Amino acid sequence: MRIIGYDHQGVRHLGALTHLDKVVPLGTADNFYRDPAAAMARQSDRSPLDLAKLTQVPFVPLTARIFCVGINYHSHAGESKDVAGLDLPTVPMIFGRWQQSLVVNGAPVPQPLNEGLDWEVELAAVIKDEVFAAGQDALDHVLGYTAFNDLSARKKQIATTQFTLGKNPDRSGPIGPALVTPDEIDPTNLEVRTRVNGVEKQAGNTRDLIHSVADIIRYITDTVTLLPGDVIATGTPGGVGVGRTPQEFLYAGDVVEVEVEGVGVLRNRIVTRAEL
Secondary structure, three states: OEEEEEEEOOEEEEEEEOOOOEEEEEEEHHHHHHOHHHHHHOHHHOOOEEHHHOEEEOOOOOOOOEEEEEOOEHHHHHHHHHHHOOOOOOOOEEEEEOHHHEEOOOOOEEOOOOOOEEOOEEEEEEEOOOEOOOOOOHHHHEEEEEEEEOOEOHHHHHHOOOOOOOOOOOOOEEEEEEEEOHHHOOOOOOEEEEEEOOEEEEEEEHHHEOOOHHHHHHHHOOOOOEOOOOEEEOOOOOOOHHHOOOOOOEOOOOEEEEEEOOOEEEEEEEEOHHHO
16 A cells, blocks of 8 residues: 555545555544554545645655654765765664654755755665563564655765754755655665766665664664654765765755655745745
8 A cells, every 4th residue: 555645634644555546545644643553444435526626745644754764875984984974873873853853755855055965865664552561572562664865965964973964954854755665675675775866866775774663663662662654764875975075965946855665756846935
């Protein structure tokens, strides 16, 4: 199943995509995440909507937390060491994003005032139920997988040891184009790519992850209870702009695409704030 979010009268709803560009309603985001299995089972009772007529929004609840993992591809470790002096992590390096930074496929992303943005293609997992102290069944708590572009303001990110500002520019977290349920995707072997203005900048495979999705869930949940709708962004492969010589960044007018095999392409244009 492929799931999207859409706005209906100011309320966030979820729906299941069909091959005919129709969306079968699954209820409000809040109701859906109270019992995702039940909501998906009831889809046959709903009349489909036209995808083209919907205003899409992120397919997570407004209460979602985004747990990001830094330096989680072997191919990214070297450039992270060169740029920020960060060593290969022995445990997942977790930092947070705010739900308010999330946008959908096609949404414009404003360039920060004093710098460009850097691209980061990532596989992300969305949690389906409350989980603490996950064990060998860690992946059973995943509702689905999606693509995420962890657009980053590098000057702010590396100015201090704290990533928060650099990882939360306004509207800098494209997610989508859909949430794909685990029966349709294998998170351990997926090609991931980034293109800027049609030119490939990143190419990797989740086989290169230092810490797997299951490992990350287990690591987080021995301290923090994961809740329905929480997002785990699993890190990016080598090829980010800050690691290039000369360095490259995204500015107003650029179009960035990230692609995760089995999920699809997430495409966003960088704009000035006046263009929003």
